Amino acid sequence: MSRLLLEGISRVFEKEGGQSTQALDNVSLDIKAKEFVCFIGPSGCGKTTLLRAIAGLDTPDSGKITLDNEHITVPDPRRGMVFQEYSLFPWRTVMHNITFGLEMQGMGKKEVIEIADKYLKLVGLEQFKNSYPYELSGGMRQRVAIARALANEPKVLLMDEPFGALDAQTRNILQQELLQIWEKKGVTILFVTHSVDEAVYLADRIVVMSARPGKIKEVINVDLLRPRDRTSHEVNTLRERLLNMLAEARDQ
Amino acid sequence: MEGLPLHGIGGNMNINLVEAIRKNGLEILSISAVIVIWQLFADLVVNNKLLLPSFTDVLFSFFKIIQNGTLFTDLSISLLHFGLGILSAVFIGIPIGVAMGWFKSVNRATDPLIEIVRPIPPLAWIPFAIVWFGLTHVSAGFVIFIGAVFPIIINTVEGFKSVPRVYVEAAKVLGCMKDRELIRYVALPSSLPSIAAGIRIAMGVGWMCLVAAEMFGVSTNGLGYKIWWHYYLHQMDFVLVYMLILGFLGLLIDKIFRWYVDGKLLKWREGVVV
Numbered sequence: 001m002s003r004l005l006l007e008g009i010s011r012v013f014e015k016e017g018g019q020s021t022q023a024l025d026n027v028s029l030d031i032k033a034k035e036f037v038c039f040i041g042p043s044g045c046g047k048t049t050l051l052r053a054i055a056g057l058d059t060p061d062s063g064k065i066t067l068d069n070e071h072i073t074v075p076d077p078r079r080g081m082v083f084q085e086y087s088l089f090p091w092r093t094v095m096h097n098i099t100f101g102l103e104m105q106g107m108g109k110k111e112v113i114e115i116a117d118k119y120l121k122l123v124g125l126e127q128f129k130n131s132y133p134y135e136l137s138g139g140m141r142q143r144v145a146i147a148r149a150l151a152n153e154p155k156v157l158l159m160d161e162p163f164g165a166l167d168a169q170t171r172n173i174l175q176q177e178l179l180q181i182w183e184k185k186g187v188t189i190l191f192v193t194h195s196v197d198e199a200v201y202l203a204d205r206i207v208v209m210s211a212r213p214g215k216i217k218e219v220i221n222v223d224l225l226r227p228r229d230r231t232s233h234e235v236n237t238l239r240e241r242l243l244n245m246l247a248e249a250r251d252q
Numbered sequence: 253m254e255g256l257p258l259h260g261i262g263g264n265m266n267i268n269l270v271e272a273i274r275k276n277g278l279e280i281l282s283i284s285a286v287i288v289i290w291q292l293f294a295d296l297v298v299n300n301k302l303l304l305p306s307f308t309d310v311l312f313s314f315f316k317i318i319q320n321g322t323l324f325t326d327l328s329i330s331l332l333h334f335g336l337g338i339l340s341a342v343f344i345g346i347p348i349g350v351a352m353g354w355f356k357s358v359n360r361a362t363d364p365l366i367e368i369v370r371p372i373p374p375l376a377w378i379p380f381a382i383v384w385f386g387l388t389h390v391s392a393g394f395v396i397f398i399g400a401v402f403p404i405i406i407n408t409v410e411g412f413k414s415v416p417r418v419y420v421e422a423a424k425v426l427g428c429m430k431d432r433e434l435i436r437y438v439a440l441p442s443s444l445p446s447i448a449a450g451i452r453i454a455m456g457v458g459w460m461c462l463v464a465a466e467m468f469g470v471s472t473n474g475l476g477y478k479i480w481w482h483y484y485l486h487q488m489d490f491v492l493v494y495m496l497i498l499g500f501l502g503l504l505i506d507k508i509f510r511w512y513v514d515g516k517l518l519k520w521r522e523g524v525v526v
Contacts, residue, residue, distance in 0.1 A: 055425055056425075057421050075425045076427070080426075081422070085418050087418045087419065087422040089422075089438070089441070090520050091442065093520075100426050101426035101427050101428075104426060104427040104437075134520070149425075
């Protein structure tokens with residue numbers, strides 16, 4: 001079923017000189033299986049910290065994160081992650097980037113290649129399988145990063161502004177593709193973004209956060225049918241509502 | 253029938269030669285000019301084989317050491333010294349660098365020691381090399397090892413410290429959790445360019461140490477030793493031959509290393525794809 005439960009997550013970062021920042025303050029959230037949740041908020045609202053905690057890359061000071069009642073403390077291939085920066089291993093070809101996680105599980109060579117081929121096809125990069133990352137465009141690199149994360153068959157896919165560095169058009173295309181992949185694979189996606197447009201286009205639920213301390217300001221259910229028209233009246237209304245909310249969150 | 257393809261090859265070779273001259277004309281011209289000036293200067297102005305052997309003197313000496321085979325003995329002995337020193341520096345330096353670069357406590361414990369020992373010139377170790385290993389190949393190899401090991405350690409540590417954090421985190425999320433695996437599958441390949449640069453520097457330093465170690469009598473054979481030996485015999489043309497051989501060999505080793513590393517190991521790096 002893969003239910004992801006966040007209960008009272010708090011995280012304080014100590015800075016040099018005794019200062020400290022409260023990155024997360026008592027954040028709780030219940031995420032259903034196969035849900036697509038977007039996190040949006042001003043910078044410093046702790047959305048990336050939250051995602052890293054769910055990945056197991058960062059440990060909250062208090063609170064509990066559970067996936068199917070299992071306490072999360074360390075990274076685990078059941079929770080895949082796509083980073084904002086280009087995180088592909090530059091010394092590995094596209095194919096071997098995708099096989100990395102499977103190799104780590106100790107899977108046999110033949111099986112690994114078969115699975116990797118499947119995911120290469122899913123992101124439409126079969127003809128680039130022997131290329132090195134530097135030979136790919138930014139959009140292609142993030143496609144490979146998605147394929148690499150999915151190859152481990154995670155229950156939850158964590159995405160930290162994965163399309164942030166891409167141009168607007170590539171971004172739109174990748175958003176469409178991501179939705180198709182999400183529908184096909186039935187994976188839960190937690191997606192951090194700066195872009196209201198992106199959140200409105202993608203999410204089942206949008207979690208609006210406010211900064212200092214990082215808190216959940218509001219959770220908005222988006223029940224618009226997919227594929228969504230980026231310029232329809234409902235989408236525009238929602239976008240306006242979100243923008244106002246973000247402006248408030250910034251002013252606080 | 254047989255003449256035709258031969259003619260074709262000859263024609264191609266001519267074209268290649270012309271092409272080569274057109275491309276590298278200035279380089280060829282400058283080297284030729286220096287050789288001509290050297291020859292004339294040595295023959296007409298200095299006219300003293302001890303002070304300055306001419307180009308042709310050197311050439312004849314070169315043929316002589318090829319003919320009587322001493323060159324090949326010296327060459328193989330020197331390469332043995334060099335290989336012993338560099339290989340041991342690689343096999344000891346990289347693991348030390350890895351441990352220092354990955355584990356903070358190891359770095360804190362070893363860094364001061366290394367910083368104290370490192371500034372000692374490798375040649376200052378020659379007396380100890382002789383006392384410990386005698387006049388053996390190992391002794392020469394040891395001096396080269398001292399010169400070569402520090403650049404390798406330092407570049408390995410640097411490489412490890414500059415592994416982008418996102419690679420390590422991506423690997424962790426993909427199920428690569430243990431230190432050993434992270435080092436092997438992420439940190440090591442990521443720092444390979446830095447380690448390779450360290451080995452290159454090490455080979456340069458090692459080559460200098462080789463000549464000096466052999467000159468100071470750590471061995472009774474080898475290219476460096478022969479320079480000193482011929483100097484005692486006042487055969488400066490042979491001295492110059494061995495000097496030039498050392499230079500060319502150093503260049504060749506560096507070229508082969510770069511060809512292998514850049515072309516094979518690091519072909520994933522932007523801009524160096526062959």
